[in-house]
Amino acid sequence: MPVDDASYRAWDGQARPSAMASVAIASTMVRRLLRQRLLKALVIFAPVIACVVASLVFGLIAEGKVRIDGAGRPPSAPDIASAVRTMFGDSNLLAYLNRMFFPSLLSLAVIVAAFAGAPLIAEDRRSRSLALYFSRPIRHFDYVAGKFLTLFFFLGLFLLAPPICMYLTDCALSGEGTAAAHLGTFGRSLIPGAVACCLYGALAIGVSSLVERTNHAVLVFFGIIMLAFFAGNMLARGVFRDPSWLAVSPFSAIQRITSDVLPIPRQFVQDNYVASLDLSAAWWSVSLWTGGSLAMLIWRIRKVEVVA
């Protein structure tokens, strides 16, 4: 067709409304959100830092194993490597690295969830584009799933890419047999990230469906996380002096789950107070926060569509 042909042409293809609508929503939204520099920098930052840290640690270990003269190398490298290996053992070191790295990721993931999740429905409401979405043959499920996939892309990249990068670096630098030997630890290292993805994702999108302005959604999301964190700690440490109250905070609950799935020697655990939270209470907390956010989202999205 000539580029300037302005005549109307019939389309002879076959349109097939399907579940791929959610993929279409997700891919379009991801491309749009990636134009935000802060978000782009955050999701690239985490895996890069993870690679650098893992390369240093496993590289030092590997160097300690190789019998070559020390010329040209930092003189302490083999000693550090040897000391680290003695303390942890091979598989525990991967768990320790993930455990050390995860709380920072979990804190920063709040920012990722807020900035990637807050505009997803709030902007559609404000711009009234829901009228366009729902004039197409899509279901509520497709719309919500598309928004979730968008947020999972960002949260997944931020929370799951670092353990993957660490495992791959470990495999690359620690010699043969590492991939199989550390597979279990690697699998467990993905669990806290996956749990946080679901919880933060559901909460951020749920909040996004409540308001019409992105800024408000960001503030409400931050407010809920911070309020729950301070309330949990205040109730647990001050008012009731019972660590069960830490379960009020999703942040503490996820940290407790992390300590369960990635156990490391007790002397390396910096704050034991979260570890005193009952594990089942932590899982209940995560389930209630995620389920409650989803229920709010489902209730809200039906109302929103009607008034779109």
Place this chain on the structure above:
Amino acid sequence: MILQTNHLSKSFGTTVALDDVTLEIGAGATGLLGPNGAGKTTLLRVLLGLLPAKGTASVLGVDPMRSPREVRARLGYMPESECLVPGLYGVDTVSFMGRLAGMPARAAFKRAHEVMYFVGLGEERYRDASEYSTGMQQRLKLAIALVHDPELLFLDEPTNGLDPRGRDEMLTLIAELARDHQKHILLSSHLLKDVELVCREVVMLRGGSVARRGDIKELTAGQTGAYLVTVANHDAEFRASLTELGAVASAKSPVHVVLPLGATTELIFEASRRSQARVKGLMAVRRSLEDVFLDAVEEPHAG
């Protein structure tokens, strides 16, 4: 029959938006006329399956309340309000909506370019849609409605916010779609001229119920008792004779004559005999769509 409703009613709290709407709409372009708040947009949304309502409806042979996705796959909707997805280029918006309609990604992208050229936005494809002027946004919404090549188009106030030139261009595009590409169109508007230019049939809504419907030619063909008469000579005497016989005659030529109630054109010829004026032309004055609309809107509500 493209579209059919049977005793369709919809209320929002105590406000009745649709009140027992029963209508049938055939192929081609049909206008949906009514003052603001008459229920036009609500009717479109019920027919899209976006709102539940009492009664039954059928769009392209499908019940929109039972199978809304099937209906939406076969029709294109151009909403009245500003509703573009923020932060996307024009062509990406159209392509995205094509994908949501079930088109494969590549086909949607190629088709998006075609329809952007058709609506006259070819050169503006790669601009952020939120930077578009009102006229361009209206064109973009038409492109979105057309991207999956639907059989039926619901166009809600498509000329809103357009300047006279933009309005003409938009109406020309819509008329071309109906005339040359056999698209069925339901054009909702409060602008009578828009409907008159594009549509063959019209449905007039008032207070949520159907006030008039039918072929525009038939609706405007009703007797008004008014005629335009051209006479070759004795203008003044002709007017005086008409006045004597009880008619109202204008001072300008051709003479606009309004006959008294019950009188026929025989009265005009009687006046011409009396004044010895030679009648060169006689034409009945048709009712305008505006006359029909005002009658429909102002007559007492049956309900």
